Amino acid sequence: MADILLREEDLKFASTMVHTLNTILLTSSELFQLRNQLKDLRTPVTSLTAPSSGDLEVTVDFLTEVDKLVQLIECPIFTYLRLQLLDVKNNPYLIKALYGLLMLLPQSSAFQLLSHRLQCVPNPELMQTADSTKPSTGFKRVTSSNIDYTELLQHFEKVQNKHLEARHQRAGRAEQLDRRVVL
Template identity: 35%
Template structure:
């Protein structure tokens, strides 16, 4: 216990090498004397969490290794994720600066599916809906862009074909409902295009504001990355993936025509074979035909196996869940006090403190336009958001 206390004290040293050595001592003690050390972990847990804000990335990576050593058991793992989310909630800059690094590294050390499922469970119970939406948007962006989560995306891609993909999709879906764009992205990753189309059709006037359009802009740009190459190739067969085409046209109709995202998506849709597209759009195929059947799935007839998995997902119930969550967010927004206008700065108090990185860092929207987002629709070109930065609490 005394050695552990000394190591904890040295975590606040001004010297990076000292902090690194203290972490190595803690890691060695956990590995060699786990049962004896675990009972003292509560005494240093907060210090280890605070170390995630260390200016040195090397220190942060080593802190995460120590956390992973402790979090082998389920209750310690749940405790880690719970406290990590609390820290993100209290310290928004930690989420912006370290969030992607922390999440990606934990996925490597503890397993991406385990980490994401636990995040989803805890965020599903979060009472602060703004924070829940912000965190889900961050997790969704990491899921859709990080190389470390490639295996998780591969599992999701088979959500309509095998049970493991289905279970992952259903474990993430409830908390992903906190964000419309996250829900649509999840459906695209799972190739659940029919359901994505239903989600898009369920959006109403009050759902479409500046922040929504900024996140939609990010999604359109994500669709042009190598990770979504499978989706773009499916556009070569519009008669087979009719619901995908309808989804993309639905998103196109939500974008201002002068925005760069509108032009990007319209250009992509122009590449769809026109002769086959016209035939496909005259008759929408049943949803199961959106599935690309591959013979390696299932022991019997592969098409029947895939259809069975698809039919076992209650998509109408999922849509109801999304709509209910959307309504909760709308009610939550109405209960919040209106922002206070500060004539000196020309900003809303609160808007200036929690500006979405997608709006503040590389956005062509002005601060005044963000303030007026509920008063008038945006007609300016959408920004070029940095898709590698997680959203802030204001998103």
């Protein structure tokens, strides 16, 4: 499905399909096992996209999607994700990505919700204990070394640039139509 959507010329359709498939993935009870497998693939990609998002054209549609993401993070399905915020030492990329999303949001209800959630993240210095030299028995951390994060970031930026070009083309066509109507 991903390969087909990569070749899709209609970016709005592709975006709608990705959004719909993500919603199904995140909410369908039949995909519980798949969600469990995916949650072990926490990667630095999230922290790479947050800083680069400053280069994006932030539109109302984009902010609406970020708002939906914040609402989704608060769903029961993502309890494990919120609990990972307690393990500050092993989840810096997750925390950095959430702060990146917070900085993108205007001060809205989603901003307040995410800001409040991040205020609950413990200070790593306060979390150290006398036996902090012992290996952590907390959350299991699974990494995958065969993921090319640079390639993923480049793909993300390429797709964002395609969306930007498509918006500019639509705006140009709308402007031409407006000129014709005036004449």
